[in-house]
Amino acid sequence: MSLVVSQLTIDCPDPTTLARWWASVLGWVQVEDDEPDDDEVEIAPPAGDATPWLFIRVPETKTxxxxxxxxxxxxxxxxxxxxxxxxxxxxxxxxxxxxxxxxxxxxxxxxxxxxxxxxxxxxxxxxxxx
The missing domain is CATH 3.10.180.10 (2,3-Dihydroxybiphenyl 1,2-Dioxygenase, domain 1)
Incomplete structure (x- = not known):
């Protein structure tokens, strides 16, 4: 039996902004969470036919x-x-x-x-x- 990729995680200083940008690029939607948190934002295709992306706040920028x-x-x-x-x-x-x-x-x-x-x-x- 193979592992299943649950999500692709992207470290970033501003998860909300970057998640919204990629959702706009891909035509995806933000996954609603029972406990909204600006430190983690997940997006996925509306049909659920691809691996979701999770944007997580980190203090450093890309170098x-x-x-x-x-x-x-x-x-x-x-x-x-x-x-x-x-x-x-x-x-x-x-x-x-x-x-x-x-x-x-x-x-x-x-x-x-x-x-x-x-x-x-x-x-x-x-x-x-x-």
């Missing part, structure tokens, strides 16, 4: 490149340029981590955590793998 990062893919019906414009409008910034000439775009969230915007949509990826 070096992430050891783990998120790759996001444009949804079917959209494309990389459209999603890039949306992410930049929401407050993402372009970053150079030495990636060179690659088909994905490296960005950072408002707290500086790197993530990649991939080029193909889920349907394009499925067609390429078929």
């Amino acid at each position: 070096v490149k992430n050891r783990l990062h998120v790759d996001v893919r444009p949804p079917d019906g959209s494309d990389q340029p459209t999603e890039l414009a949306r992410l930049l409008e929401l407050g993402a910034t372009r970053v150079d981590i030495g990636q060179g000439d690659v088909p994905w775009i490296v960005l950072a969230d408002p707290e500086g955590n790197e993530f990649c915007l991939l080029r193909s949509t889920p349907a394009q990826l499925a067609a390429a793998r078929a």
Whole structure:
């Protein structure tokens, strides 16, 4: 029997703000808690079809490149340029981590955590793998 990933935990100085930002980016919702706490905020997809993310308050800010990062893919019906414009409008910034000439775009969230915007949509990826 395999372990099941319960959630992805992200350390940050401001869990509420960062959780709201990522919920907006991903189209997710904040998971309501019986005991609301600004030190921990969880978000998840409305359909519950992906691993939730838990944002936890820590006193320090990010200082070096992430050891783990998120790759996001444009949804079917959209494309990389459209999603890039949306992410930049929401407050993402372009970053150079030495990636060179690659088909994905490296960005950072408002707290500086790197993530990649991939080029193909889920349907394009499925067609390429078929």
